[in-house]
Amino acid sequence: MDTLNLLVDGLQSALTLENLAYASIGVILGTFVGVLPGIGPAMAVALLLPVTFGLEPTQSMIMFAGIYYGGMYGGSTTSILLNTPGESASVMTAIEGNKMAKRGRAAQALATAAIGSFIAGTIGTLLVAFFTPSIAEQAVKIGAPSYFAIMLLAMVLVSSVLGASRLRGFIGLFLGLTIGLIGLDLSTAQPRLTAGSLELADGIDIVVVAVGVFAVGEALWTAAHLRRRPVDVIPVGRPFMGRGDWGRSWKPWLRGTALGFPFGAVPAGGAETPTFLSYVTERKLAGRDSEFGEGAIEGVAGPEAANNASAAGMFVPLLALGLPVTATAAVLLAAMQSYGIIPGPTLMADQPELVWTLLASLLIGNTLLLVINLPLAPLWARLLRIPRPQLYAGILFFAALGAYSVNQDPFDMAVLLVFGALGFAIRRFGIPVLPLILGVILGPLMEVKMREALDLSGGEVSGLFNEGLALFVYALVVLAIVVPIVLGRRAAPERVLEQEEVDR
Amino acid sequence: VTVVVGYIPDKFGDAALDAGIEEARRRSTGVVIVNATKGDALIDRRYLGEAGMTGLEQRLADLDLPHEVRQAMGSDVAEEILKVVRDSDAQVLVIGIRHRTPVGKMIMGSVAQQVLLDAPCPVLAVKPSP
Numbered sequence: 001m002d003t004l005n006l007l008v009d010g011l012q013s014a015l016t017l018e019n020l021a022y023a024s025i026g027v028i029l030g031t032f033v034g035v036l037p038g039i040g041p042a043m044a045v046a047l048l049l050p051v052t053f054g055l056e057p058t059q060s061m062i063m064f065a066g067i068y069y070g071g072m073y074g075g076s077t078t079s080i081l082l083n084t085p086g087e088s089a090s091v092m093t094a095i096e097g098n099k100m101a102k103r104g105r106a107a108q109a110l111a112t113a114a115i116g117s118f119i120a121g122t123i124g125t126l127l128v129a130f131f132t133p134s135i136a137e138q139a140v141k142i143g144a145p146s147y148f149a150i151m152l153l154a155m156v157l158v159s160s161v162l163g164a165s166r167l168r169g170f171i172g173l174f175l176g177l178t179i180g181l182i183g184l185d186l187s188t189a190q191p192r193l194t195a196g197s198l199e200l201a202d203g204i205d206i207v208v209v210a211v212g213v214f215a216v217g218e219a220l221w222t223a224a225h226l227r228r229r230p231v232d233v234i235p236v237g238r239p240f241m242g243r244g245d246w247g248r249s250w251k252p253w254l255r256g257t258a259l260g261f262p263f264g265a266v267p268a269g270g271a272e273t274p275t276f277l278s279y280v281t282e283r284k285l286a287g288r289d290s291e292f293g294e295g296a297i298e299g300v301a302g303p304e305a306a307n308n309a310s311a312a313g314m315f316v317p318l319l320a321l322g323l324p325v326t327a328t329a330a331v332l333l334a335a336m337q338s339y340g341i342i343p344g345p346t347l348m349a350d351q352p353e354l355v356w357t358l359l360a361s362l363l364i365g366n367t368l369l370l371v372i373n374l375p376l377a378p379l380w381a382r383l384l385r386i387p388r389p390q391l392y393a394g395i396l397f398f399a400a401l402g403a404y405s406v407n408q409d410p411f412d413m414a415v416l417l418v419f420g421a422l423g424f425a426i427r428r429f430g431i432p433v434l435p436l437i438l439g440v441i442l443g444p445l446m447e448v449k450m451r452e453a454l455d456l457s458g459g460e461v462s463g464l465f466n467e468g469l470a471l472f473v474y475a476l477v478v479l480a481i482v483v484p485i486v487l488g489r490r491a492a493p494e495r496v497l498e499q500e501e502v503d504r
Numbered sequence: 505v506t507v508v509v510g511y512i513p514d515k516f517g518d519a520a521l522d523a524g525i526e527e528a529r530r531r532s533t534g535v536v537i538v539n540a541t542k543g544d545a546l547i548d549r550r551y552l553g554e555a556g557m558t559g560l561e562q563r564l565a566d567l568d569l570p571h572e573v574r575q576a577m578g579s580d581v582a583e584e585i586l587k588v589v590r591d592s593d594a595q596v597l598v599i600g601i602r603h604r605t606p607v608g609k610m611i612m613g614s615v616a617q618q619v620l621l622d623a624p625c626p627v628l629a630v631k632p633s634p
Binding site: 037082227230233384387388 | 542
């Protein structure tokens with residue numbers, strides 16, 4: 001019961017007035033960005049990174065975790081009321097959720113989404129608390145070659161399994177890796193890809209890349225598609241559920257949690273696959289003469305729970321291995337690095353207070369989400385009336401402010417614009433953001449491990465393959481590349497449908 | 505040759521619609537109803553959705569009057585209304601007007617004012633009955 005004690009300690013330190021305030025800010029901000037389509041938690045965290053440099057690391061991590069959970073929740077509101085998912089993880093919620101809303105059951109749909117998110121998030125966070133320490137304990141023993149292999153696996157999975165096209169995924173990944181290479185070589189101090197520029201010799205700050213790609217890129221993209229037909233909104237009161245809705249919801253909540261958590265925890269995770277699986281499962285279990293297709297509450301409860309459980313699952317690889325599996329996790333990792341915290345298996349031992357306070361505040365944030373969101377749903381729906389020019393002007397202001405404040409260097413503003421243009425281009429050509437940002441952030445870490453392994457073996461390439469675990473992981477890498485190709489040939493039609501949704 | 509009504513789904517729009525229908529009857533001609541949006545927000549309550557459109561069509565169909573509903577989107581709502589006025593060679597344009605504080609007018613601008621000043625035809629400005 002060691003874990004439980006540590007978690008209670010964490011709860012005690014998270015329950016200070018100050019930390020609670022940061023958790024509330026995070027949750028509200030997260031819901032805000034989750035509700036608005038196009039703006040996600042990754043962008044919000046990237047924008048806030050420079051602003052939080054003045055805070056204690058624990059407090060900013062609490063806030064960021066709140067943003068992450070809040071964003072996951074906020075997306076469901078937009079899905080249900082507008083049929084316009086705020087983020088990709090809410091796509092499946094929109095299918096039944098919007099139909100429920102059209103039949104006048106918006107309040108029940110929102111309630112089952114909120115309560116399901118709460119339950120899944122809480123169970124998920126507890127699972128993180130119980131699993132992470134033992135995984136971290138094992139992970140400390142992992143040598144550099146295996147570590148390198150695991151990172152490679154994460155990159156390959158994220159690039160090839162998720163998203164519409166492997167080619168686009170790998171284009172994103174290699175763009176990211178290239179950006180990560182800019183700067184001085186770690187051990188020989190040779191300038192790489194700097195074009196003789198002194199400013200580039202320090203490398204490009206991850207904050208600037210993230211803000212440029214997420215915020216400026218999205219702003220440019222929106223500016224290019226400024227006028228769109230307004231959509232019909234469904235008026236909503238305070239969410240509530242009847243007894244029948246509870247009875248129909250609780251099983252999908254638990255099944256969704258069980259599906260979502262493992263997917264969140266593995267590098268191929270993301271919330272798209274488990275929400276899709278949960279939806280399919282619920283539809284099958286409901287049978288033919290069910291309400292599915294006309295607004296079944298099970299079709300909202302399951303995917304929403306899966307969504308939040310996978311959001312929690314993401315913390316397992318992040319805290320235990322320093323391995324981000326979602327865009328938001330990648331930005332969180334960058335945040336840790338900017339505080340001088342080394343993410344990885346030693347995190348649990350080095351920063352126990354940070355980790356346990358973070359986990360405890362996730363539980364608190366989840367409760368806050370439920371308390372805040374149930375009564376405030378009508379208010380969140382009003383956010384959707386904000387005109388885009390005003391909204392994105394604000395985002396661009398924060399983006400510029402943030403990028404400048406990292407080093408107080410005007411050169412960063414130019415870099416920001418370049419990455420804004422890149423962000424626009426990848427949206428234009430449908431290149432996924434996750435492999436790119438993972439390449440930027442994980443690339444340099446991966447290089448460190450590779451160098452370590454090669455130094456030990458005196459430069460022999462065999463140094464990368466001299467651990468059993470590494471070989472096993474390489475086998476997985478090969479499988480990750482080959483299996484989708486084989487499956488893709490077999491079940492082509494079904495995949496197309498899934499991919500369209502994932503690609504959003 | 506017709507009556508154009510600038511319509512939004514609220515009491516101001518309804519007042520304009522009522523006055524426009526009356527005006528069309530008086531002139532024994534038809535109505536063209538225009539509903540415009542800037543299209544720069546996800547939701548615009550002044551833009552008719554599916555339900556709003558069927559409601560409006562239903563109401564007009566009961567009237568036995570030549571009618572047409574147009575929806576427009578552009579950076580300037582007043583200009584979108586005036587375009588319809590010019591297109592349909594309107595005899596008169598009917599709009600609903602409301603109070604605006606000077607500050608509100610400065611920030612939000614006034615579609616009504618711009619329409620009044622730029623319209624090529626007489627404008628009938630009405631208020632909802634109190």
